[in-house]
Amino acid sequence: MRLVTTNLTYKEVQPKLKELVDTMFKTVPSGVGSRGFVDASKSQFREIMAYGSKWCAENGYGWKEDLERTEGYGRIDWAEPEKVSSRAMERGIKQLGTLGSGNHYLEIQVARAENIFDAEIAKKFGIHTPEQVVVMVHCGSRGFGHQIGTDYLRIFEGVMKKYNIEVYDRELACAPFQSNEGQDYYKAMACAANMAFANRQVILHRIREGFSKVFKTDAEKLEMHMVYDVAHNIAKLEEHVVDGHKKKLVVHRKGSTRAFPPGHPELAPLFKNTGQPVIIGGSMETGSFLLVGTQKAMDETFGSTAHGSGRTMSRAAAKHQVRGEQLQKDMEKRGIYVKATSMPGLAEEAGFAYKNINDVIDAVSQAGISKPVIGLKPVGNIKG
Amino acid sequence: MNINNDRTKYRFLEDVAIADIAFEAYGKTLNELFENAASAIFELSADVETIDAVKKVEFELENVKLDNLLYDFLSEILFLKDSKYMVFKNVHVAISEGKKNCLKAVLEGDRINPEVQHLENDIKAITMHMFELKKEKNGYKATVVVDI
Numbered sequence: 001m002r003l004v005t006t007n008l009t010y011k012e013v014q015p016k017l018k019e020l021v022d023t024m025f026k027t028v029p030s031g032v033g034s035r036g037f038v039d040a041s042k043s044q045f046r047e048i049m050a051y052g053s054k055w056c057a058e059n060g061y062g063w064k065e066d067l068e069r070t071e072g073y074g075r076i077d078w079a080e081p082e083k084v085s086s087r088a089m090e091r092g093i094k095q096l097g098t099l100g101s102g103n104h105y106l107e108i109q110v111a112r113a114e115n116i117f118d119a120e121i122a123k124k125f126g127i128h129t130p131e132q133v134v135v136m137v138h139c140g141s142r143g144f145g146h147q148i149g150t151d152y153l154r155i156f157e158g159v160m161k162k163y164n165i166e167v168y169d170r171e172l173a174c175a176p177f178q179s180n181e182g183q184d185y186y187k188a189m190a191c192a193a194n195m196a197f198a199n200r201q202v203i204l205h206r207i208r209e210g211f212s213k214v215f216k217t218d219a220e221k222l223e224m225h226m227v228y229d230v231a232h233n234i235a236k237l238e239e240h241v242v243d244g245h246k247k248k249l250v251v252h253r254k255g256s257t258r259a260f261p262p263g264h265p266e267l268a269p270l271f272k273n274t275g276q277p278v279i280i281g282g283s284m285e286t287g288s289f290l291l292v293g294t295q296k297a298m299d300e301t302f303g304s305t306a307h308g309s310g311r312t313m314s315r316a317a318a319k320h321q322v323r324g325e326q327l328q329k330d331m332e333k334r335g336i337y338v339k340a341t342s343m344p345g346l347a348e349e350a351g352f353a354y355k356n357i358n359d360v361i362d363a364v365s366q367a368g369i370s371k372p373v374i375g376l377k378p379v380g381n382i383k384g
Numbered sequence: 385m386n387i388n389n390d391r392t393k394y395r396f397l398e399d400v401a402i403a404d405i406a407f408e409a410y411g412k413t414l415n416e417l418f419e420n421a422a423s424a425i426f427e428l429s430a431d432v433e434t435i436d437a438v439k440k441v442e443f444e445l446e447n448v449k450l451d452n453l454l455y456d457f458l459s460e461i462l463f464l465k466d467s468k469y470m471v472f473k474n475v476h477v478a479i480s481e482g483k484k485n486c487l488k489a490v491l492e493g494d495r496i497n498p499e500v501q502h503l504e505n506d507i508k509a510i511t512m513h514m515f516e517l518k519k520e521k522n523g524y525k526a527t528v529v530v531d532i
Contacts, residue, residue: 032429032503033469033496091466101506102532103403143466146509146531150459153512154452170512315405315532316398342504384506 001230001257001279001307002137002200003290004207007223008215010110010131010379016214020108021337021380024210028106028203029098030384031341036097038202045093049081052194053229056201066201068268070229071258071276074197076236079190085151088188092144092195097202101345101384103308104139105284106203108380115375121292122374124274125227134376135207135224136288137200138281140233145192152185177250186235193234200229227290228277230257232307238266240302251302259293259305259370278370280361281308284338285331285351287377289361296368305370309357318353319344331381340383349383394424401529405505406514412523414450418457418477418487421526425461426493428530431502432473437492441470445487451517453485454526458510461491469496471503505532 006013013020029036038061040048048055053074056062067073099106111132116122127134156173159181160166165174175181204226208219215222235252242249260267260276267276276293286309297303313321324343327350331338340346364370393410400406407424411417426432441464447453457477464470472493480486496503509531516527 031498032471032506033465034498034506035469087463087467091463095466100508101504102508143462143508147463147466150509154455157452157512170515173512311402314399314402316396341498342502344504 001232001281002204003227003277003279004135004137004204005126005223005225005227006133006135006211007129008133009129010133013108013133013379017108017337017380020210020214021339021382023214024106024207025339025382027206027210028382030104030382031101031345034098035094036202037206038096040093040096042089042093045089046081048096048198049084049191049194050079051075052079052197053201056198056205061202061205066204066226068270069226070197070201071231072266073268074201074229076190076193078187079194080187081191083184083188084148084191088144088147088151091147092142095142095144096195096199097206098142098199099139099203099382099384100142101342103349104384105137106207106382107136107284107288107378109134109136109288109376109378111374111376115377117372117374118292121274122290125277125290125373126223126225127227127290127374134227136279136281136376137203137207139196139199139203141192141196141199144195148188148192152181152188155181156185189235193231196231197229228279230276230279232257238303240298249302251304253304253307255307255310256304257307258303259291259297259301260303261293261295261298264293264298264303277373278305280306280357280364282357282360283309283351283354284349284378284381284383285336286354286357287375289357289375290373291361291364291370292373294368294371297370300367301369305364306360309354309360311353312355313353315348315353318350319347321352322347322350336378336381338381338383342384346383393420396424400514404511404529404531406527406529409526409528410523414479414481414524415477417517417524417526418454418479419475421454421458421528422461422472422475422477422491424528425458425507425530426472426475428505428507429465430471430504434501435471435473436494437474438494439470439492441468441472441491441493443489445489446484448484450481450485451515453479453487454517455510455512455515457487457489458528460489462507462510464491465496465507470494471496471501507532
């Protein structure tokens, strides 16, 4: 999940909103079998697996400052491309720069004054003007990461007997962390995380190009700075206090996201006083939130919080309630211009299929595991 | 064979997987079961009416376990989507059971082209969550949850 600012206001963007969305709909491909603009060779893709966003910044797809605004500086350094199958590489190599489908999106949002919870921190994160326009991107490592998952799921299934492990659901197949198989997977998974950082990084490059083209102004002049980029599905070795003792733990955040407090040593100096920016995505109709990590998250939830509003209705049930074409028209009437490669796919993502984002934010806020900074309302959306 | 969301071939389960998509596939024979499960994947990926059967892909797989053979078979369809940019509408499967179960598959479809095909879900993975291949009184049933 990634959030980027602009210095444009909604009033400035609104007349060009369709042009903007249409431009990025073309330059950031989405949907089944889409191919990205980065035509990486096999050796370049190996570098991307090992270096993530760092490769992108060094190859003209980003600004140097983007790295310090990314979880782990956009690179997991224990990644080992040799642990990734050639099949996974074949699936992923042309996907760099694509959104995917399902709940993945690229969204143009507005930061309205009435949705500000903490003006001081919002300002530090680069959101300081009433009706300021920002861009949010939700996507990951695409088929690449899933192929790595599929490959290792089968490897783990074959060795669980050896380690005397039984699981109640086959999707939970696993191996001990320190075993050869466990370590191989940990290194391969890091390659998927690096590909995901890189994917969002090259998409950011396309977003900057798109805004720059439509507004005939350099992205630097449009102040298109990243607020933050954080993973939604990753396991990492981290130090946490358990029963009063510091311990190294494998923290797996799946359907959750990192929310480190002010002063955490893993954060860039930029966030030393504020804590880590946390981005919680809502539905395409209701909006999303920028929050900040807290000490309580460190004390109670291993430095983690919710990652999104979460569905309440299955995709099939949502499709029975509304047609994509109708939803698109209704949203446009309400000032949200949405483009999608699949109309049934759009219907599946209708706002009513998700929990109320305000309830989710209230829950994490009352639990103290992250602190709301600002609510962001969608005005333009690209769906896979 | 041609498919058309025939409920006797496969059925999407509405409230089993909220964020993903679950389906059951049926078949009087193993070949039919595999074909019907593949057809469910085809329907999730695109409106099959908009796909021309102009390209043929053939492959062979083997596995000692039949359920793992089904998992590998369905995963192969996703692999072909992302690596060869193919979507399919027709499928023919021939399985010979034995110490190692062998599968021969022929898939017919076309290169992905959003200009002419109505594409839908870009399925990320076949999951092992609730994954099951069961022999029943009158044939076989499989339960599959795909990650969207």
